[in-house]
Amino acid sequence: MPRPRHLISTLLLALAVWLWARSYGGADVLLLLGPGGRAAAVASWRGQLLVGASTVSLGDERAWTILPVRPTDDETIELAHRLLADPTIRRAWGGFLWARSAPGGNALGVPGAGFGAVAVPHWLIVTLAAIAPLRATRRQWVVHRRRKTGRCAACGYDLRESTGQCSECGAPIAPK
Numbered sequence: 001m002p003r004p005r006h007l008i009s010t011l012l013l014a015l016a017v018w019l020w021a022r023s024y025g026g027a028d029v030l031l032l033l034g035p036g037g038r039a040a041a042v043a044s045w046r047g048q049l050l051v052g053a054s055t056v057s058l059g060d061e062r063a064w065t066i067l068p069v070r071p072t073d074d075e076t077i078e079l080a081h082r083l084l085a086d087p088t089i090r091r092a093w094g095g096f097l098w099a100r101s102a103p104g105g106n107a108l109g110v111p112g113a114g115f116g117a118v119a120v121p122h123w124l125i126v127t128l129a130a131i132a133p134l135r136a137t138r139r140q141w142v143v144h145r146r147r148k149t150g151r152c153a154a155c156g157y158d159l160r161e162s163t164g165q166c167s168e169c170g171a172p173i174a175p176k
């Protein structure tokens, strides 16, 4: 019987895997416009999840809005190039990325605009998301085996000679 927590963690894992697979077919971008319409974004693209913020303003009237975007591949490459071509402080390793534009930079082609971003590989997110479901599955398997071999599901104590409750931990014994 799956518990709600097990179900939620499994769904989160499925979502992480789905987003990872999807990232190779194009970019998913969530454009977040902050105060003054300053652009920030969360992007999933080519096996990476990127979080970036800039001082580029897309207009006061668009402040505090969220725009989901699914750009075509050419647009994505163009946008990524514009964002990442200018930063002078940039480290990339195995799907990890850390970038920051130089002071008085040129983010998105806007003079004086700044930009910073970090990216982590989707495999890391999927690995972390897999921990809880795997532990829950292992726990279910342990309980199943204990029950099958006549031991207490809670502590593993041999219950073949016991009735009512476990003499080791006090857990009630499920009737057979």
Ligand SMILES: [Zn+2]
Binding pocket: 152, 153, 154, 155, 156, 157, 166, 167, 168, 169, 170, 171
């Ligand atoms: Zn017990």
